[in-house]
Amino acid sequence: MKLKGWKEVTPGAVILDAGNAVEFKTGSWRSFKPVWKKENCIHCLFCWLYCPDMAIKVKDGKRAEFDYDYCKGCGICALECPGKKGEKAIVMAEEEK
Amino acid sequence: MAKIMAVTGNEGVANALRQINPDVCAAYPITPQTELMQRFSSFVSNGKVKTELILVESEHSAMSACVGASAGGGRVATATSSQGLALMWEILFIASGLRLPIVMPVVNRALSAPLNIHCDHSDAMGARDAGWIQLWSENAQEAYDNTVQAFRIAEHMDIRLPAMICYDGFIIGHSIGVINYLEDEDVKNFVGEFRQLNPLLNTEHPISYGPLILPDYYMEFRKAQDEVMSKVSKVVMEVAADFEKISGRKYGLFETYRLDDAEIGIVILNSAAGTSKDVVDEFRNRGIKAGLLKPRLFRPFPYKEVGEALKHLKAVCVLDRADAFGGSFGPMFLDIATSLYPYKEKPLLINKIYGLGGRDYMPEHAELTLNELTDIVKTGKIKTFKEYIGVRG
Numbered sequence: 001m002k003l004k005g006w007k008e009v010t011p012g013a014v015i016l017d018a019g020n021a022v023e024f025k026t027g028s029w030r031s032f033k034p035v036w037k038k039e040n041c042i043h044c045l046f047c048w049l050y051c052p053d054m055a056i057k058v059k060d061g062k063r064a065e066f067d068y069d070y071c072k073g074c075g076i077c078a079l080e081c082p083g084k085k086g087e088k089a090i091v092m093a094e095e096e097k
Numbered sequence: 098m099a100k101i102m103a104v105t106g107n108e109g110v111a112n113a114l115r116q117i118n119p120d121v122c123a124a125y126p127i128t129p130q131t132e133l134m135q136r137f138s139s140f141v142s143n144g145k146v147k148t149e150l151i152l153v154e155s156e157h158s159a160m161s162a163c164v165g166a167s168a169g170g171g172r173v174a175t176a177t178s179s180q181g182l183a184l185m186w187e188i189l190f191i192a193s194g195l196r197l198p199i200v201m202p203v204v205n206r207a208l209s210a211p212l213n214i215h216c217d218h219s220d221a222m223g224a225r226d227a228g229w230i231q232l233w234s235e236n237a238q239e240a241y242d243n244t245v246q247a248f249r250i251a252e253h254m255d256i257r258l259p260a261m262i263c264y265d266g267f268i269i270g271h272s273i274g275v276i277n278y279l280e281d282e283d284v285k286n287f288v289g290e291f292r293q294l295n296p297l298l299n300t301e302h303p304i305s306y307g308p309l310i311l312p313d314y315y316m317e318f319r320k321a322q323d324e325v326m327s328k329v330s331k332v333v334m335e336v337a338a339d340f341e342k343i344s345g346r347k348y349g350l351f352e353t354y355r356l357d358d359a360e361i362g363i364v365i366l367n368s369a370a371g372t373s374k375d376v377v378d379e380f381r382n383r384g385i386k387a388g389l390l391k392p393r394l395f396r397p398f399p400y401k402e403v404g405e406a407l408k409h410l411k412a413v414c415v416l417d418r419a420d421a422f423g424g425s426f427g428p429m430f431l432d433i434a435t436s437l438y439p440y441k442e443k444p445l446l447i448n449k450i451y452g453l454g455g456r457d458y459m460p461e462h463a464e465l466t467l468n469e470l471t472d473i474v475k476t477g478k479i480k481t482f483k484e485y486i487g488v489r490g
Contacts, residue, residue: 003313006320011257012196013318014295015305 120171170296193228215455359388
């Protein structure tokens with residue numbers, strides 16, 4: 001993305017367009033990556049609810065894959081995941097170099 | 098009919114605010130600004146203005162509420178002095194960085210410690226690099242006129258920056274002087290309807306104020322702000338020309354007094370300029386070519402124009418009613434010296450610090466200064482570059 005010059009920026013750094021977080025991909029910040037273990041998932045959607053960004057996809061009312069473009073690796077989803085019979089459906093793994 | 102009244106500077110400025118009728122005013126009382134806001138709050142209580150007066154618990158909150166109200170889309174004013182301005186300091190930069198045209202009379206008072214309620218310029222000088230426009234005023238009339246003009250300058254669509262109107266606490270704020278008031282209707286037409294720019298309360302088009310700007314963009318916003326500052330002088334002159342049409346009173350970026358053919362000169366702000374002009378006259382009567390320059394637009398400082406106005410003099414004394422500790426010289430001296438730096442031929446410069454904490458500035462101080470400048474021209478030598486005057490040894 002070409003960065004704007006000083007003549008093009010809005011006065012006072014006001015953001016004029018709502019809902020533009022989608023343009024700001026934060027996946028590169030991640031050092032730990034959440035991994036979805038489908039077999040333990042009860043599709044409670046707690047992860048979707050708690051995710052502070054938009055890294056959890058939902059399809060037909062069911063939990064779908066992560067969108068890693070927006071995942072900073074904060075680990076909240078893994079913490080909140082109730083899992084099944086004591087086994088988490090989201091676990092954090094070290095990001096590969 | 099326009100009225101000529103004997104009023105305090107604070108009352109005059111309160112009347113300017115009444116005539117402008119801002120949407121929101123958030124303020125906290127502090128001497129010597131108190132009288133101004135007390136009078137303005139009477140106007141609010143008596144239904145003379147429709148202003149929403151927000152009584153806050155500190156000046157930090159006052160300026161924060163002003164920022165919110167201004168971003169929300171209102172015409173906003175407040176006022177303060179001394180410690181109040183110091184407490185606002187953090188938010189001053191937010192108001193200018195967000196480009197919010199808040200207007201604020203600053204009734205100049207010394208800073209603590211030692212605690213003192215009387216006039217000097219340390220408060221506004223401390224905020225001189227906060228990105229605000231600063232207009233300085235010699236007397237009650239100028240404080241009133243500058244307040245009316247400040248709204249037009251700050252709210253100009255090419256500018257959108259906050260503005261302070263500085264005038265001397267007690268000396269002008271609480272002393273009775275003559276004010277030639279404009280008609281309410283004339284002021285209303287002069288400032289015009291407030292035009293919003295990106296109001297936060299526009300629910301049809303939601304926007305965000307105050308995002309985090311990282312190293313990839315921060316400098317672009319700062320450069321844009323610097324560029325806006327460079328446009329202020331032109332707008333100040335345009336607004337002054339319009340103001341002259343309704344008032345008959347002429348304003349510029351600064352006032353020159355008998356300066357055109359002067360050999361020695363004084364540069365001095367606010368009320369002390371009046372005292373100095375009398376002494377300049379006495380020297381002229383004795384055949385000594387003395388003159389004076391009184392800055393009005395102090396931020397952004399009109400370096401080029403001031404340099405042009407002073408370059409032909411042989412010796413100049415800049416009198417500061419504040420010191421810039423550790424900066425070697427007073428704050429105004431630094432700007433005057435910078436204005437003259439590009440010229441090969443320029444006056445010899447000295448700096449005097451006077452009137453701190455309300456210490457009287459007397460005609461003999463101006464006389465002493467002009468005598469010293471006469472000596473400097475005669476001998477070509479400067480004995481003392483900077484000194485405190487009116488101080489016991």
